[in-house]
Amino acid sequence: MNDEYYARYQRHFTLTEVGEEGQVRLAQSKVLVVGAGGLGCPVLQYLVGAGVGHVAVIDGDQISLSNLHRQTLYTTEETGRFKSTVARDKLVKLNPTVQISAVAEFLTMELALKLFPDFDLIIDGTDNFEARYLINDAAVFTGKPFVSGSVFRHEGQVSVFNYQDGPTYRCLFPQRDLPGFGCAETGVLGPVTGAIGSIMAMEAIKVLLALPDVLSGKLLILNALNWSSSILSFSRKEEQVALAKARVSNKESLSHVK
Numbered sequence: 001m002n003d004e005y006y007a008r009y010q011r012h013f014t015l016t017e018v019g020e021e022g023q024v025r026l027a028q029s030k031v032l033v034v035g036a037g038g039l040g041c042p043v044l045q046y047l048v049g050a051g052v053g054h055v056a057v058i059d060g061d062q063i064s065l066s067n068l069h070r071q072t073l074y075t076t077e078e079t080g081r082f083k084s085t086v087a088r089d090k091l092v093k094l095n096p097t098v099q100i101s102a103v104a105e106f107l108t109m110e111l112a113l114k115l116f117p118d119f120d121l122i123i124d125g126t127d128n129f130e131a132r133y134l135i136n137d138a139a140v141f142t143g144k145p146f147v148s149g150s151v152f153r154h155e156g157q158v159s160v161f162n163y164q165d166g167p168t169y170r171c172l173f174p175q176r177d178l179p180g181f182g183c184a185e186t187g188v189l190g191p192v193t194g195a196i197g198s199i200m201a202m203e204a205i206k207v208l209l210a211l212p213d214v215l216s217g218k219l220l221i222l223n224a225l226n227w228s229s230s231i232l233s234f235s236r237k238e239e240q241v242a243l244a245k246a247r248v249s250n251k252e253s254l255s256h257v258k
Contacts, residue, residue, distance in 0.1 A: 140162055
């Protein structure tokens, strides 16, 4: 711990919720972020800035012009390049003390089962139901908590699933939804993804530091147009937990998602 270390995290040291002990705990933590888009960008920036020891990002998508109004890690000149590798290169400059790795692939169940055991926490920054169910099933099977967020036009939602034997994504949404419309069809205000992604990063830090009042069993719903918010409570359903594990064991979960 040198002068640069204390200068970088001095604002954390003054917080009773973090302090030097908490900063060490963050430095020893490992987080996997699935998706480097509108939600993943702020999550990645804040977790790396906070000094989480190992941050990995997986995304097989490439940067396009339509991403740039909300995906703040990227520039016009970087269109066509893989989001995950560009994000990694930018984040190293933000905090060179953090180990940052990138996987330029779309998530599969096989890859999830390979990667998830190596991390303390999973972040779901994807934008479709298929990916969320896959992440849920793999997280339940491997015993990992995950933070999940979603946006729709000017609204967003955040929750923490599978945390300390808490409810899972299937407990909240037990039936697989029909394919929904993405932001390409419905539109999305860029700052909404920034707001929801920031909340996701905060929940991730709360989980890593074992702080109270984590959004486990709670779904935060935020309307950015009028700044109204509500919290929906839900409980763990053991039949849905068993279903998730069975789908992985029986290789019924989706094998590939975008």
